[in-house]
Amino acid sequence: MNMLIYLIPVALLLGGLGLGAFLWSLRNGQYDDLDGAAWRVLDDDDQPRP
Numbered sequence: 001m002n003m004l005i006y007l008i009p010v011a012l013l014l015g016g017l018g019l020g021a022f023l024w025s026l027r028n029g030q031y032d033d034l035d036g037a038a039w040r041v042l043d044d045d046d047q048p049r050p
Helices: 004-027 036-042
Strands: none
Touching: none
16 A cells, blocks of 8 residues: 555656657647658659659
């Protein structure tokens, strides 16, 4: 039971860090272009661009 004194704050801290990282990625535009990566895979880069 004494271990919960340590585990609950650690779990809350890790959850807060995860939430902070997610919000940071939203603010920096990581999810703006969801289809771009899928179309870049199909792009043929063998030919030089004019």
